[in-house]
Amino acid sequence: MVLPIYLYGNDILREKAEEIDITREELKEEIKKLEEDMWETMSKADGVGLAAPQVGKSIRMLIVDGSLLGEDSPELADFKRTMINPVVLEESKEKIEYSEGCLSIPEIHADVVRPKKIKVAYYDADFVKHEETFDNFACRMVQHEMSHLDGVLFTDLTAPIRRKMIQGKLNNIKSGKVKTFYKTAQQK
Numbered sequence: 001m002v003l004p005i006y007l008y009g010n011d012i013l014r015e016k017a018e019e020i021d022i023t024r025e026e027l028k029e030e031i032k033k034l035e036e037d038m039w040e041t042m043s044k045a046d047g048v049g050l051a052a053p054q055v056g057k058s059i060r061m062l063i064v065d066g067s068l069l070g071e072d073s074p075e076l077a078d079f080k081r082t083m084i085n086p087v088v089l090e091e092s093k094e095k096i097e098y099s100e101g102c103l104s105i106p107e108i109h110a111d112v113v114r115p116k117k118i119k120v121a122y123y124d125a126d127f128v129k130h131e132e133t134f135d136n137f138a139c140r141m142v143q144h145e146m147s148h149l150d151g152v153l154f155t156d157l158t159a160p161i162r163r164k165m166i167q168g169k170l171n172n173i174k175s176g177k178v179k180t181f182y183k184t185a186q187q188k
Contacts, residue, residue, distance in 0.1 A: 035125045041183075047103045088120055089119040096140075
């Protein structure tokens with residue numbers, strides 16, 4: 001089922017998401033259904049990543065899919081992950097700047113500096129634990145979605161002058177003056 005994507009200005013995007021209790025086996029079915037709905041939602045919105053708070057669930061779960069970018073970036077051809085309770089274990093001192101966008105902040109892109117490489121521990125949708133190192137754009141995708149789990153949007157990480165320049169557009173999104181081709185949630 002395609003879920004509505006919550007837009008800038010909705011309080012849930014600013015909450016620190018709750019950890020999922022992976023010891024509760026009965027949650028697996030619920031998590032699997034949410035995972036399936038998130039994949040369908042992201043696909044219909046032409047996104048490459050989606051965090052649970054963006055679909056109204058304040059839990060620590062995200063999905064990323066770089067496979068559509070695989071033609072230009074072969075290292076992303078098989079990059080598709082569901083991550084539950086992800087935690088950064090290590091990050092490189094080397095930083096890299098890249099222009100980011102977000103389904104919750106339509107029509108805005110801005111340069112953000114993030115670590116080039118991170119090591120993350122997470123559980124998949126079957127509650128199996130993984131540790132994995134991500135580099136370059138895969139790293140960027142994971143970090144962007146992990147930021148959502150802490151109530152941080154990419155616009156918060158831009159240079160102060162850039163934030164001032166996009167404030168009018170952000171205010172328009174907040175007041176509902178934005179059109180998207182994908183399903184969105186009403187502002188709260």
